[in-house]
Every structure is written in structure tokens, then in C-alpha cells.
Amino acid sequence: MNRAATVLVVEDDAAMRDSCAKLFRLEGYQVAEAPSAAEALKEIARRDDIDVVLTDLKMPGMDGVTLLKEIKRLAPDVDVVLMTGYGSIQSAVEAIKHGAADYITKPFDTNELLMTVGKIVQLSGLREEVSRLRSELRRKYRFDNIIGSSECMQAVYKRIEAARNSNSSVLICGDSGTGKELVAKAIHYDGLRAEGPFVPINCAAIPRDLIESELFGHKRGAFTGAVSDSAGLFWAANGGTLFLDEILDMPYATQAKLLRALQEKRIRRIGDAQERPIDVRVIASTNQDVQRAIRDSTFREDLYYRLSVIRIDVPPLCERREDIPALVRHFIDTFNETFDRTVNGISDEALDILTRHDWPGNVRELEGAVEHAFAVGKSHVIQAGELSIHLAARPGPGGHDVKFQTLTEAERDLLVQAMTAADGNKAMAARLLGISRPRLYKMIERHRLRD
Numbered sequence: 001m002n003r004a005a006t007v008l009v010v011e012d013d014a015a016m017r018d019s020c021a022k023l024f025r026l027e028g029y030q031v032a033e034a035p036s037a038a039e040a041l042k043e044i045a046r047r048d049d050i051d052v053v054l055t056d057l058k059m060p061g062m063d064g065v066t067l068l069k070e071i072k073r074l075a076p077d078v079d080v081v082l083m084t085g086y087g088s089i090q091s092a093v094e095a096i097k098h099g100a101a102d103y104i105t106k107p108f109d110t111n112e113l114l115m116t117v118g119k120i121v122q123l124s125g126l127r128e129e130v131s132r133l134r135s136e137l138r139r140k141y142r143f144d145n146i147i148g149s150s151e152c153m154q155a156v157y158k159r160i161e162a163a164r165n166s167n168s169s170v171l172i173c174g175d176s177g178t179g180k181e182l183v184a185k186a187i188h189y190d191g192l193r194a195e196g197p198f199v200p201i202n203c204a205a206i207p208r209d210l211i212e213s214e215l216f217g218h219k220r221g222a223f224t225g226a227v228s229d230s231a232g233l234f235w236a237a238n239g240g241t242l243f244l245d246e247i248l249d250m251p252y253a254t255q256a257k258l259l260r261a262l263q264e265k266r267i268r269r270i271g272d273a274q275e276r277p278i279d280v281r282v283i284a285s286t287n288q289d290v291q292r293a294i295r296d297s298t299f300r301e302d303l304y305y306r307l308s309v310i311r312i313d314v315p316p317l318c319e320r321r322e323d324i325p326a327l328v329r330h331f332i333d334t335f336n337e338t339f340d341r342t343v344n345g346i347s348d349e350a351l352d353i354l355t356r357h358d359w360p361g362n363v364r365e366l367e368g369a370v371e372h373a374f375a376v377g378k379s380h381v382i383q384a385g386e387l388s389i390h391l392a393a394r395p396g397p398g399g400h401d402v403k404f405q406t407l408t409e410a411e412r413d414l415l416v417q418a419m420t421a422a423d424g425n426k427a428m429a430a431r432l433l434g435i436s437r438p439r440l441y442k443m444i445e446r447h448r449l450r451d
């Protein structure tokens with residue numbers, strides 16, 4: 001919340017109302033006042049900047065709890081704090097059930113009041129921030145941010161369309177860098193669960209003996225090292241989507257638990273006796289051969305059928321070369337924004353090289369090639385010479401007449417090229433080569449290169 005928060009003080013006792021209002025003004029809040037619930041409702045209807053309503057519980061006419069219910073109906077985002085007299089805790093509890101943010105018992109000291117309201121304002125600021133970030137993510141990962149109109153991508157879009165309008169499990173298959181995660185995000189952020197969380201987990205990156213507790217959570221003391229309770233990622237994804245990246249790397253025993261969780265829609269933390277119902281949509285992905293993993297008995301066939309209710313195969317880039325110009329255009333636009341540059345195109349020769357390359361690293365490699373050209377290029381049009389070295393130097397089809405260099409020679413060549421391209425800037429040269437700066441320094445020393 002950037003502006004000062006506004007508090008509406010509702011209290012029939014004029015002296016009490018006045019002193020509360022003064023207190024909040026002194027703390028830098030904007031303050032509105034109302035002597036009754038009816039006046040308060042008018043005030044809320046009249047202006048839209050009220051963040052918190054602080055209201056007495058007992059007032060002539062409409063009481064605080066009725067006011068609360070009305071506010072939640074008219075303006076659900078407004079937080080309500082009730083001031084209750086001694087002995088009315090019961091109504092305070094009732095009020096919380098009806099959506100009050102908090103209550104405070106009279107007599108209270110001013111610090112207590114300021115703390116209570118301050119905490120609520122902070123929380124609602126966080127809520128706003130989360131919803132702002134979420135809508136930013138939605139914009140960023142909308143379906144139409146996936147570039148490519150080739151026939152094989154049209155087939156992918158059809159599946160995405162089906163997936164985003166359902167809650168079925170999805171299995172996304174495709175080589176590394178083809179855009180599987182992008183597809184998963186489009187299904188989530190453009191689908192029924194966009195308001196919920198998107199929780200990714202890379203099954204290959206988590207130690208095998210920890211993955212189960214990462215997924216399902218654990219109770220403190222459930223195993224050595226479980227020093228505190230953990231809710232687990234399944235729980236974190238409740239109401240949203242759990243993205244299980246590299247699913248084939250999930251240990252066989254864990255696969256059975258996952259299958260059970262999907263079937264029962266319930267999970268149990270390790271060390272917990274109780275199961276909890278859960279509402280999570282699962283999207284899994286892999287860049288390996290699923291059928292083979294099933295044959296080799298490293299991936300459970302029953303889990304495969306449960307996950308691949310909707311299966312999406314993202315084709316490798318070399319099968320959709322006609323999409324390359326549009327992708328290049330897209331990455332030029334993105335990097336112009338990221339690096340604050342004004343590259344406006346690519347030469348025919350350079351584009352020709354890009355459309356003919358084999359792209360073993362798929363779209364990610366293409367993205368890297370355009371970024372490389374941005375790093376080394378100075379003009380407004382990307383030139384063939386500015387494409388990644390290995391790309392430009394790649395022999396054409398059937399070209400076997402490459403003269404082999406020793407590894408040391410090749411390393412020195414690359415080093416010189418990178419240093420030249422980076423205008424002697426070592427940090428940039430290290431980045432171009434994809435190595436650390438200390439490693440670059442060692443290479444420079446080894447090849448006795450002078451700046």
C-alpha cells in the first residue's frame with residue numbers, strides 16, 4: 001500500500017471516537033469517523049479508499065457484528081476490527097467467524113490498538129502485492145506468449161486449450177529446451193486455477209531420500225533432521241497447480257505415494273496419523289523416453305496412465321523451422337526491453353544460418369543465440385558474424401572436411417574471440433564463455449594472453 005492507509009472509526013461515544021481518530025492521525029493514517037453503523041455504511045459506499053474499519057461491538061441501532069456482515073457483503077476487501085467490552089468475547093469469536101480481521105478488548109492501551117491495526121494494514125498490503133504479482137505473472141505467461149504458428153504447434157495449442165479448461169492431470173513430453181515449462185505455466189496462469197499458486201518442483205534436483213518429505217511434508221521428529229513441522233509442496237499448491245518437472249527421476253517408491261495422493265485426493269505428512277483432503281492439479285513433465293522407462297520398470301505404468309489424462313508432446317525446434325523467424329523476433333523484443341537496446345532486426349544471412357541450424361538445445365539454445373548476438377553486437381541489425389561461435393562455425397550438411405584443432409588450440413581461439421568480442425571486458429568475456437571470472441583469469445594466464 002503506497003498511500004497512507006485509511007481507517008474508519010465507528011463509535012457512538014463521541015469522546016472515545018475522537019480520541020481514537022486523533023491517535024490514528026498522529027500515526028499518519030487518513031481517518032474517517034462515523035457515530036453509528038448506518039453512517040459507517042454510507043461512508044463506505046461514498047468513498048472507496050477505506051482500508052480498515054474499527055468499530056464498537058455494541059452500538060444503538062445496528063450492532064458491530066451486523067455492520068461487519070454488511071461490510072463483507074458490500075466491500076469484502078475492507079478489513080474490520082471490533083472493539084468489544086469485557087465479557088463479550090463470545091461475540092468477538094462469532095465476529096471472527098463472519099470474517100472480522102481481529103478484535104480488541106476494552107479497555108485497551110493505545111499501543112495495542114495501533115499494533116492490531118498496523119498488522120492488518122501490513123497484511124492487506126501484502127495481499128495486494130501478491131495479487132499484483134499474480135496478475136503480472138498471468139500477463140507474462142498467458143497462452144499467447146507461446147510463439148509459433150507451425151502445424152505441429154497448433155496441435156500443442158489444442159491440447160493446452162483442453163487442459164486449461166479442465167482439472168485433469170497433464171503430462172508434457174519433449175526434448176530439453178522445447179518449452180515444456182512454458183506450456184505448464186500457460187495451462188496454469190491462463191486456466192481455471194490462475195488465482196491459486198503455481199508450485200514447481202524439479203524431481204531431479206532433490207536428493208532421493210528427501211523428495212517424499214518435500215512433497216508431502218513431515219511432522220517434527222518424524223525422522224532425523226526433521227527439526228520442525230513442514231507442510232510440504234503438495235500442501236503449498238493447494239487450490240493451484242503442482243508442476244512435477246523431470247517426473248521420471250522420482251524414486252519408484254515415491255511414485256506409488258504420488259499415485260495414491262492423486263487417486264484419493266488426500267495426503268498424509270510423514271509421521272502424521274491424519275490424512276488431509278487436498279485440491280491440487282498436477283502437471284508433470286519429462287524430456288526422457290517415458291515408454292522406455294515403463295519397459296525398464298523405473299516408471300510405474302499405473303502412474304503414467306493417471307498422469308497422462310492429457311498428454312502434450314512438444315516437438316523439437318528442428319521440426320518447426322518455420323517458427324524460427326517469429327521466435328527470433330520475439331527474443332529480439334524481449335532482449336531490447338531487458339538490456340534497454342534498440343535492435344530492430346536481423347540480416348537475411350544471419351536468419352538463414354539460424355533457420356538451417358539443427359538446434360539440439362531447441363528454443364532455449366535459440367534464445368541463447370539471440371542473447372549472445374545482443375552481447376557482442378553493436379548495431380541495430382544482428383549480423384551473421386555476431387551469432388554464437390559454434391553456431392557459425394558449424395559445418396553444413398555433409399561437411400566432413402573440418403580440420404581438427406587440439407583442445408588447447410581451440411580453447412585459446414575461443415578465449416581470444418571472446419575477449420575481442422567483449423572489447424577486453426573480462427566479466428563480459430567470462431559470461432560469453434559461460435565460465436566464472438576466476439576460471440577466465442586462469443585461462444588467460446595459461447595461454448599467456450595479454451590484455
Ligand SMILES: Nc1ncnc2c1ncn2[C@@H]1O[C@H](COP(=O)(O)OP(=O)(O)OP(=O)(O)O)[C@@H](O)[C@H]1O
Nearest residue numbers: 146147148175176177178179180181182287363364
Ligand atoms: N514457443 C515458445 N515461445 C517463446 N518462448 C519459448 C518457446 N518455447 C520455449 N521458449 C523459451 O525457451 C526457454 C526454455 O523453455 P522451457 O524452460 O519451458 O523449456 P523446457 O522444455 O522446460 O526445458 P528443460 O527440459 O530443459 O527443462 C524459456 O526461456 C522459454 O521462455
Ligand SMILES: [Mg+2]
Nearest residue numbers: 177180181245
Ligand atoms: Mg523445464
